[in-house]
Amino acid sequence: MESLIALFQRYAGKGGYNCILSKMEFLSFMNTELAAFTKNQKDPSVLDHIMKKLDTNNDGQLDFSEFLNLIGGLAMACHDSFLKAVPS
Numbered sequence: 001m002e003s004l005i006a007l008f009q010r011y012a013g014k015g016g017y018n019c020i021l022s023k024m025e026f027l028s029f030m031n032t033e034l035a036a037f038t039k040n041q042k043d044p045s046v047l048d049h050i051m052k053k054l055d056t057n058n059d060g061q062l063d064f065s066e067f068l069n070l071i072g073g074l075a076m077a078c079h080d081s082f083l084k085a086v087p088s
C-alpha cells in the first residue's frame with residue numbers, strides 16, 4: 001500500500017499538487033511504469049481512452065481512487081494471464 005501511494009505521489013507531485021494526477025502526469029506514469037504496454041499500442045488514442053474511462057468524475061484529472069481503478073484493472077489482467085499460463 002505504501003508503495004502504491006508513493007508511486008502515485010511521485011507522478012502526481014510533478015506538477016506541484018501531489019494528490020491529483022493531471023493528464024500529463026498520467027501519460028508520464030504510463031510511458032514510464034507501463035512502457036512495455038504503451039510501446040505496443042498502435043493506436044495513439046489508447047491512453048486518452050484509458051484516461052477518460054478512469055476519470056469517473058470527468059474533471060480531466062485522476063485522484064487516488066480513480067488511479068486505483070487502473071491498478072485494480074491491471075491486477076485483474078495479470079491474474080487472468082497468469083491463470084492462462086499456468087496449467088490447472
Ligand SMILES: [Ca+2]
Pocket residue numbers: 055056057058059060061062063066
Ligand atoms: Ca477525476
